[in-house]
Amino acid sequence: MTAALLTRKLIAPLAFACTLFAASLAVSAPANAANDAAAEAFVTDVSTRAIAIISDKGADTAARQVAFGKLLDETADWPKIAAFALGQYLRLPTPEQKTEYLGLVRDFVVKVYVTRLADYHNEKLVITSSMPKGDKQAIVESQINFTNGREPVKVTWWLIKDASGSYKIFDLNVVGIWLAQEQRSSFTSVISNNKEDFNALLTHLKAQINSAGN
Amino acid sequence: MNLVARSLRQSVKIACLGLAVSLAACATRPDPANPAAVQAYEETNDPIEPVNRYFFELNRFFDIILIKPVATWYDGVVPDAGRQGIRNFLDNFRSTVVIANDSLQGNWDRAGSAASRFGINSTIGVLGLFDPATGMGYPQHREDFGQTLATYGVPEGPYIFLPVLGPSPPRDLTGFAVDSFFDPLTYIYWGGPYTVPVTRFVINGIDVRSRNLGTLDQIERTSVDYYATVRSLYRQSRASEIANGETDHENLPDIDNLNFDTNEPQAVAP
Numbered sequence: 001m002t003a004a005l006l007t008r009k010l011i012a013p014l015a016f017a018c019t020l021f022a023a024s025l026a027v028s029a030p031a032n033a034a035n036d037a038a039a040e041a042f043v044t045d046v047s048t049r050a051i052a053i054i055s056d057k058g059a060d061t062a063a064r065q066v067a068f069g070k071l072l073d074e075t076a077d078w079p080k081i082a083a084f085a086l087g088q089y090l091r092l093p094t095p096e097q098k099t100e101y102l103g104l105v106r107d108f109v110v111k112v113y114v115t116r117l118a119d120y121h122n123e124k125l126v127i128t129s130s131m132p133k134g135d136k137q138a139i140v141e142s143q144i145n146f147t148n149g150r151e152p153v154k155v156t157w158w159l160i161k162d163a164s165g166s167y168k169i170f171d172l173n174v175v176g177i178w179l180a181q182e183q184r185s186s187f188t189s190v191i192s193n194n195k196e197d198f199n200a201l202l203t204h205l206k207a208q209i210n211s212a213g214n
Numbered sequence: 215m216n217l218v219a220r221s222l223r224q225s226v227k228i229a230c231l232g233l234a235v236s237l238a239a240c241a242t243r244p245d246p247a248n249p250a251a252v253q254a255y256e257e258t259n260d261p262i263e264p265v266n267r268y269f270f271e272l273n274r275f276f277d278i279i280l281i282k283p284v285a286t287w288y289d290g291v292v293p294d295a296g297r298q299g300i301r302n303f304l305d306n307f308r309s310t311v312v313i314a315n316d317s318l319q320g321n322w323d324r325a326g327s328a329a330s331r332f333g334i335n336s337t338i339g340v341l342g343l344f345d346p347a348t349g350m351g352y353p354q355h356r357e358d359f360g361q362t363l364a365t366y367g368v369p370e371g372p373y374i375f376l377p378v379l380g381p382s383p384p385r386d387l388t389g390f391a392v393d394s395f396f397d398p399l400t401y402i403y404w405g406g407p408y409t410v411p412v413t414r415f416v417i418n419g420i421d422v423r424s425r426n427l428g429t430l431d432q433i434e435r436t437s438v439d440y441y442a443t444v445r446s447l448y449r450q451s452r453a454s455e456i457a458n459g460e461t462d463h464e465n466l467p468d469i470d471n472l473n474f475d476t477n478e479p480q481a482v483a484p
Contacts (some may be wrong), residue, residue, distance in 0.1 A: 031269035066477065079475070080469060080472055080474065083472045083473065084469060084472055088254040098475075102474070107359075111436075115432060115436060135468075136470065137470075141461070156461045158466065173461055175454070177450045181450065181467075182443060182446045182447060183260070183438075185442045185446035187439075188258075189258075189439045190442070193439075201438070208436065208437075
């Protein structure tokens with residue numbers, strides 16, 4: 001075997017490996033840049049405050065609901081969430097019904113999730129990755145690690161920018177369940193099973209607000 | 215005894231009547247001129263909703279009078295370690311189903327992991343009563359033939375809620391039936407007696423129910439429509455299981471043009 005042939009034999013795979021390496025760099029560079037620092041900071045801030053509220057031993061349920069409601073008023077995109085939960089019935093309510101509905105959705109979500117989140121007191125949420133979705137949205141992946149050895153719970157945050165450009169919560173995915181989608185399926189079901197009477201949904205929401213979280 | 219028999223016959227008659235009435239009443243079809251309503255109807259994909267709701271309530275009734283009390287008793291009386299042992303044993307027994315479906319999905323890593331789990335837990339784990347495999351880097355995962363069909367592109371089909379079995383859309387019901395062929399108990403007790411498989415089914419049901427006592431109560435208490443919530447939870451958790459826990463960010467609904475205040479006619483996604 002001549003030296004030239006040997007060199008060629010060695011160089012060809014080497015060159016191929018270099019090309020692969022360069023290609024992988026080219027692919028991974030934008031992936032790194034895709035991290036959305038603003039979205040991550042937002043999620044860290046919201047989750048820290050939410051866990052602090054739920055873990056506050058000095059507060060009773062009512063006080064927790066007030067604090068949690070305040071936090072969500074600041075950080076959740078209520079109109080978008082409320083609109084999404086109506087599905088195909090978004091144009092059904094009158095302006096007055098819409099206003100009442102928006103307030104009820106807020107109270108309902110606050111009460112329900114103060115109850116449902118009670119399990120996560122004193123735990124820590126760790127961000128695992130983040131990426132922008134289009135120009136106005138971002139996805140942040142995180143998990144709640146438990147101190148008692150329970151399996152971590154995966155939480156995905158779907159954020160959307162408001163008019164001023166800061167992030168708001170649109171939806172959360174907890175162990176594979178999108179919460180706004182869960183609500184939409186039951187809201188639209190109530191309306192369609194009551195001959196498309198929007199007041200039926202308002203009545204149901206009021207009843208749930210009165211019974212949930214007590 | 216006679217009285218019991220008579221009242222039993224009576225309740226069967228009532229149940230049949232209820233079934234007949236609900237069968238006659240299928241879910242109302244949407245106005246074909248309204249594309250948003252048609253799309254929503256197809257998304258819900260629950261054409262026999264009244265029947266499903268009937269069975270849902272029937273299951274709930276049996277849950278309240280029988281399953282929940284037994285599960286509560288099981289949860290309270292059997293110590294944690296005992297319940298965990300039973301859970302581990304049942305899960306270990308299901309390994310063949312998991313391995314078969316991992317393989318059918320071409321997921322060799324996961325099939326290998328499930329096989330290692332089976333080997334470790336059946337030996338070091340004392341016939342599967344303990345789960346040392348998780349600590350050795352082989353965490354538990356679930357697979358069934360319904361998920362395998364989904365990875366082959368088979369759609370879930372319309373929502374069907376069956377007595378005892380619960381949510382069973384055609385794809386997952388088929389999966390349930392096919393999985394029994396990956397289960398050694400099927401062959402051991404082929405042609406009966408079915409005491410052992412039935413006992414396993416019952417204990418598994420009680421154990422699963424006892425693990426969800428708090429969660430299900432909470433969901434029921436905080437749902438505007440419990441039936442619709444369970445339907446959504448079932449579908450979403452199946453989708454998540456099929457994706458092996460990965461969230462798909464590309465196929466999320468379009469929310470950019472969602473405007474709460476607008477009253478323009480609704481646009482339909484293409």
